[in-house]
Amino acid sequence: MSTPLLQTRDVGKSFGSVIALRDVSMLVNSGEVTCVLGDNGAGKSTLIKILSGVHVQDRGEYLVDGAPVRLGGPREALDRGIATVYQDLAMIPLMSVWRNFFLGSEPVTGRPRRLDVARAKDVARRELLDMGIDIRDVDQPVGTLSGGERQSVAIARAVHFGARALILDEPTSALGVKQAGVVLRYIARARDRGLGVVFITHNPHHAFPVGDRFLVLNRGTSLGEFAKADITRDELTSLMAGGAELDQLAHELGRDGPAGAGVTPER
């Protein structure tokens, strides 16, 4: 088996006296999707901030391509091909699709240096089509795109700029069922192109169909990392919700019998 793209070994992080994350081990392989599941406050954000270079772990090891690293910031993570797409920080609504696509890394030509507009539009259109994203017009403002399309453009952008590992922070949580399906399709597409994807979500129904490995977090600790073969959707759901607590809730809410079983906590 080849070296994992990203790996953590017993990482932990405290903020003052608050232990946000304790002894979490996970791995991300190229061409696979690792899902990080957990309820609010489970430590998902802390973990992805370590993976994306925003925080440095206090304990444990973080390995990229098998070598231990201490990332000095998001820029350094990007230079190693680790790109993060945040749910709310993805796009600038009033700017066109192609301007958003190349923002911060605009192609220039000639002297005095000017934007290579023709090339930028062309590349943006082609990259989006390659990801199966059919944008009507790369000149249209991103504000006219749906939430799912925006996430998809952000994913295509990360892929274009050489990401090998893609960290997606709750890309589906604010979306309706159809839009979430669109985003899941692009996650699969990124995976098929050989990227290692870290997919953070609190929705096991989004995670299960697309994931290869599942890390479940609860109150800052790991409840285990499972390969897809070792776990069913229902087990995942009940593990995530803290099985006993959910049974209790079903009991409280149900009129007769377990009518509420299978309820998943949604924000």
Added chain:
Amino acid sequence: MTSVTADERVAGAGWVRRLLIRPELGSVVGAVAVFAFFSSQSAVFRSAEGVANWLDPASTLGIMAVAIALLMIGGEFDLSAGVLTGTTGLVVVTLATRYGLDVWTAMLAGLVLALAVGFVNGLLVVRTRLPSFIVTLGTFLMLQGLNLGVTKALTGTVQVGGLRRVEGYESARALFAGSVTVGGVDFRVAIFWWLGVTALATWVLMRTRAGNWIFAVGGNEQAARAVGVPAARTKIALFMTTAVAAWLVGSILALRFSSVQANVGIGQEFIYIIAAVIGGCLLTGGYGSAIGASIGAVIFGMADKGIVFAGWDADWFKFFLGGMLLLATLANRLVRRYAEEVRR
């Protein structure tokens, strides 16, 4: 599902929408209406001499409005821009007439001072994260006090003059405050500076990385920062650009009249902002146009002189100004809503 068929959905309504979402649209419609109105009232207004006459106030206002438009697209305001035109003018005239500098050296000193003021404005805004409205209101009042205080202390009056007698005046005046004859009509040189500034600003906005960054920091600063846009540097550069424009206008006016009043430029800061808004700039940043701001300045130039040509009381200008602002803001909102409407 190829790039060929991908275009067919935009072909139909595309060009109408594309025309409508131009930020300049409102100002163009306004300019045509105002021109038609005053032309019908006064034959002089629509003559070549008349055009040269109302393009003159439009030019100095336009240079400032373009710079302010860039700043507003970048998500900030500068209330000190108007009074800074006075400060730079005063500095140029004072240094040249009382401290033995020739006009060109005095102008260079004025430029350095303007850059410093712009830098301080920008640095205060990005470091403190206070609204630029407040920060530049502070510098506005400070500069206003300095202009009056220093001028009175030096001259005992509220104006400095006598630039005409200083070495280098004629050459500087020719370049900044002279006239050019086109087809038998004298046009102020300032008009050509204004056209140049508008063209340069448009090119920077639409065709350079810096332009992309200006839209981005105004549209969503955090998102811009997250993809590596140097947001603080972009904003400080914008404040410095505004200050350079103020220096240019201050110098043009000083060279034109050979003297500067200590209260020059006060109250102009809102006119710049209004011209930029009429030109399609959003008060919230991230959207707008340099050409639009220029056309907004033309509307002001036309109204300013047109009211006189039509033989009305100049007091009506302020009423007109307020009306234009309200109409433009409403039109901008409609246009933007239409542009952003999700097509499914």
